[in-house]
Amino acid sequence: MKAVIQRVTSASVAVENQTxxxxxxxxxxxxxxxxxxxxxxxxxxxxxxxxxRIFEDEQGKMNLDLAAIAGEILSVSQFTLYADTKKGNRPSYAKAARPEVATDLYALFNQKLREANITVATGEFGAHMQIALVNDGPVTIVIDTREK
Structure with a gap:
């Protein structure tokens, strides 16, 4: 799995102009x-x-986790994170999980976040979405489980 994580002051996702x-x-x-x-x-x-621990404490140091700030998560599935651009100009998505597998793992990911007492909003798997965000910092971190 690959996660692009952005610290935000707010974020939303819309499908067909409906949040x-x-x-x-x-x-x-x-x-x-x-x-x-x-x-x-x-x-x-x-x-x-x-x-x-990427949220600032009273001294302005990134020392707090999501629970410490009562933060929320907006989780959006994005198969294009596994784009392979090595050959030609049209990306290949062959390494991305097939929808029948990815749908279940995406749902499990969100369920386990909720089980950790985090409020989770989601996008719609497979839909064309518009995402709005206010990046705080900016702080953007990429975690790839293949590199653990």
């Missing part, structure tokens, strides 16, 4: 699911994300 998910302060996560990913990658990523 389907919105959060206040927290994290926008764009989640790519690899064809070989399993529940083990979900568990690793949820542990890592929920413990990331």
């Amino acid at each position: 389907i998910g919105a959060i206040g302060p927290g994290l926008l996560i764009l989640l790519g699911i690899h064809e070989e990913d399993t529940e083990a990658e979900v568990d690793y990523l949820v542990r890592k994300i929920t413990k990331l």
